[in-house]
Amino acid sequence: xxxxxxxxDKLLCVFEERLDTSGCLEFEKExxxxxGNANTAVVFDMRAVNYIASSFLKICFRIxxxxxxxxxxxINVSPEIxxxxxxxxxxxxxxxx
Amino acid sequence: MPEETVILKNRLSELSKLQTFVxxxxxxxxxxxxxxxxxxxxxxxxxxxxxxxxxKTRNEEHEIIIRLKMEGYELVFNIxxxxxxxxxLDFPEPDPDRPVExxxxxxxxxxxxxxxxxxxxxxxxxxxxxLSITMEINRDG
Numbered sequence: 001x002x003x004x005x006x007x008x009d010k011l012l013c014v015f016e017e018r019l020d021t022s023g024c025l026e027f028e029k030e031x032x033x034x035x036g037n038a039n040t041a042v043v044f045d046m047r048a049v050n051y052i053a054s055s056f057l058k059i060c061f062r063i064x065x066x067x068x069x070x071x072x073x074x075i076n077v078s079p080e081i082x083x084x085x086x087x088x089x090x091x092x093x094x095x096x097x
Numbered sequence: 098m099p100e101e102t103v104i105l106k107n108r109l110s111e112l113s114k115l116q117t118f119v120x121x122x123x124x125x126x127x128x129x130x131x132x133x134x135x136x137x138x139x140x141x142x143x144x145x146x147x148x149x150x151x152x153k154t155r156n157e158e159h160e161i162i163i164r165l166k167m168e169g170y171e172l173v174f175n176i177x178x179x180x181x182x183x184x185x186l187d188f189p190e191p192d193p194d195r196p197v198e199x200x201x202x203x204x205x206x207x208x209x210x211x212x213x214x215x216x217x218x219x220x221x222x223x224x225x226x227x228l229s230i231t232m233e234i235n236r237d238g
Contacts, residue, residue, distance in 0.1 A: 020116075021145050022109050051134060053141055054205035080134065087212045088205060 002027045004034055011038040014045040024055035035063045035072075042067060047076035057088050064093045073097070099126065100166035107148045107159045107178075115140055115163070122165055128172075132235045135213045136172055139230055142206035143176055143185070151180025151226065167234070171215065176228040183226055184219040186211070 001023060005012040011034060016023075035042045042063060064072045073095035077085070085091055103118040105111040116137055123133035140163065147161055162177040188207040211217060216231045 020112065020141060022112055025109070051137070053138060053145075054209055055145075057205055080131065084138070084209070087209065 002031055006038070008040070010041045010043050011035065012043045012045055014047070015049050017048045017050050019049055019052045019056040021053050021055045024053070024059060028055075028059055031059060032062065036066060041071045041073065044072070044074045045076055046074050046078070046081060049081055050078065052081055052084055054088075057085070057090060060090055060094060069093050070095065098166050098168050100164060102162065102164045105144065105161045105163065107152060107157075107161060107180075109145070109148060111161075112141060112144065115144055118163070119165070126167055129235045132172070132232070135235075136174075136232055139210045139213050139232060140174060140176075142210050143174075143228060143230065146185050146206055147176070147178045147180060147183075147226070151178050151183055153181070170234045172232045172234060174228075174230045174232075176226075176230070178226050179224060180226055182221050184221075185228065186217055186219050 001016055003014040005014065013031065013035075044060075060072065060074075072093075074085070075097045077096055082091075082096060085094075085096055090096070101118070101122055103114065105114060119137045119140055120133060122128075123136065128136075144161060144163075152159055159179055164175045164177075166173050166175075185207045188204045210230060213232065214230050215233050218229045220227045
């Protein structure tokens with residue numbers, strides 16, 4: 001459900017299209033563990049994502065809190081998903097491209 | 098006005114049934130992708146709240162009844178459950194400027210519902226929670 005690509009300067013997490021409550025429950029623990037153990041910035045590749053629920057936002061906020069502002073970024077985010085992230089105020093803590 | 102109903106059990110596994118219901122309604126009445134996505138999100142958040150908070154234990158099986166109707170340029174969801182009195186709209190108004198520490202906790206789902214909906218109301222009647230959510234239909238997308 002999530003592909004993890006480790007490199008010297010970042011942990012890249014590539015998601016599938018739908019990040020709803022049930023889906024997030026399946027990968028939440030693994031993702032939090034991998035992000036927490038990485039001594040690098042964490043990058044979420046949102047290229048395929050067309051739906052997010054509050055459970056995904058909570059994961060973003062937890063990782064952002066743990067890694068510190070600026071150490072989590074979301075890339076390849078569609079305008080629709082950006083809208084939801086902005087409503088939740090995620091753009092104030094997380095780099096979104 | 099077209100109206101359809103779906104009955105879910107208070108299980109997260111039922112969320113896929115909810116998605117199918119909303120997608121099917123949206124397809125039937127040619128609603129835009131944005132309208133369907135926002136409706137799915139608001140409904141998912143509302144139902145997850147009920148599943149999470151409306152009953153003393155998650156082992157009890159209960160029904161959540163969702164009636165969806167279209168009124169002009171609006172979608173109206175009426176959600177009924179027999180859980181303990183719980184008004185999700187009692188949560189504080191959305192505040193996107195809260196620090197990240199607060200956002201990682203609860204209340205985000207309601208936050209999204211209030212932001213996406215045109216209006217929402219709650220009543221307690223005959224031992225049931227009745228949550229009504231009205232959303233505007235986006236005709237552009």
